[in-house]
Amino acid sequence: MSGPGPVRLVIRGDDFGMCHAINEGIKRAYTEGVVTTASTMAPCPWFGEAMQIAKDIGIPIGAHQTLTCEWDYFRWRPLTDGPSLSGVDGTFLPSVELARQYVQHGDAVRELLAQIERFRSAGVGLDYLDHHMGSTLPAAYTEVSELTGIPFLYSDEVSRRLVSISELSPRDAADKKEWMLGYLGRLEPGVHILVCHPGVESSELESLTGPDSVPYRWAAEYRVSDLDVLTDAEVRGLIDEVGITLCALPDALSGC
Numbered sequence: 001m002s003g004p005g006p007v008r009l010v011i012r013g014d015d016f017g018m019c020h021a022i023n024e025g026i027k028r029a030y031t032e033g034v035v036t037t038a039s040t041m042a043p044c045p046w047f048g049e050a051m052q053i054a055k056d057i058g059i060p061i062g063a064h065q066t067l068t069c070e071w072d073y074f075r076w077r078p079l080t081d082g083p084s085l086s087g088v089d090g091t092f093l094p095s096v097e098l099a100r101q102y103v104q105h106g107d108a109v110r111e112l113l114a115q116i117e118r119f120r121s122a123g124v125g126l127d128y129l130d131h132h133m134g135s136t137l138p139a140a141y142t143e144v145s146e147l148t149g150i151p152f153l154y155s156d157e158v159s160r161r162l163v164s165i166s167e168l169s170p171r172d173a174a175d176k177k178e179w180m181l182g183y184l185g186r187l188e189p190g191v192h193i194l195v196c197h198p199g200v201e202s203s204e205l206e207s208l209t210g211p212d213s214v215p216y217r218w219a220a221e222y223r224v225s226d227l228d229v230l231t232d233a234e235v236r237g238l239i240d241e242v243g244i245t246l247c248a249l250p251d252a253l254s255g256c
Contacts, residue, residue, distance in 0.1 A: 007244045008252045009036075009184075010193045011230070014064060015132075016040040017050035019074070019208075025199035025227045026050075030059045033231035034239060035198065037248045039064035039130055042115035043076050043092075051122040060248035062128040062153070063119060065112050065144070067099050067136045068092050071219070072209040079114040082107025096134040108140035109147075116148055128153050128249050153193075153249070161253055163190035169197045169218070173225035180229050184238050191252045198230055199223030 013026040016038040023046055029035035037060040040050055044066070054061050067085065069076050069092035078085040078092060084104040086092060093099045119126055129145055130153040145152035152158065164187075171179055183194070197218070199205055205220035229235060239246065 005189050005255070007187045007189055007242070008191045008247050008255070009187065009239075009244050010191070010247055010249050010252050011035045011037070012062070012130075012193055012195050012249075013038045014195060014197050016054075016061075016064070017042070017047040018044045019046050019204055020049065021202040021204045022046075022197075022199045022223065023050050023053055025223060026059070027053050027057065028200065029196070029198040029227055029230040031057055033198075033227070034236060034246060035196065035230055036060065036246050037062060037127065040119070041066045041076075041132060042118040043079050045076065047118065048122075051119075051124050054124055060127050060250075061119070061124055062130055062249065063116055063126050063150070064132050065115060065129055065141065066092070066132045067103055067108060067111065068094065068096055068133050070094055070133060070209075070215045072213050074208045078111050079118065080107070080111045082111055085111055096136055099136040103136060105137055105140055108137045109143050112140060112144045113147065116144070116150070126150050128158075130154065158253070161191060163188055163192050165193045165195065167195045168229065169195070169222040169226050171222075171225075173221065173228070176225050177229050177232060177235070180232075180235055181238055184235070184244060185242065187242075187244060191247075193249075196226045196230060197223050198227035200227065 011034050013035040015022050016026050017040045026038050039062045041064045075091040084107045128151050141152050201224045208219040
């Protein structure tokens, strides 16, 4: 755990590169709000636009290592041909539970290395690695981090330097700003990470999945309300008032 000192906060916008509405949401949350870094999905269709935005506005980037695809109607495929990575339709499996059951270690490592190579081909450096939807194969993430020299956010080495990792998104819109203000007011000295999922209101997000699917509220509701809170003037004002230092991950761990 990080020791005494100032409060340093990394606000991580997830799913960059997934679709245009999310790219726009993260762009706004960084330029008009308080997001400090973006976790990016290399296999997704809007990765190229995300990389151009990252270069244009200078947003720090991490790899949102992707071995699943949760949506009913918006599906993406692995970058590699490992047979255990996909279902009968050729796209990633829809849940971490299924991926844990079927994905093989070697297939996962090759896929995750290919995802990192896509960032390198785009000319964008990576500050860290994390994972999409949860931990599928812990040993694969560890091996990829060791092979590439890029820190894995949930490794013991990084985790012991953090005070907390929290999540903004899965809350009712009406209560989210109040929760955020309370969270900011309670932060103790050291390094904290707040995970969020900003997106702009659009038919694109509304069409990702059906209303009866498990991740339905994650398609649009949580993302639009995240963006509202992250760009709220009162939220920014409290950060300034209590002296929280907003950082990207490497700066946070080195003391900003």
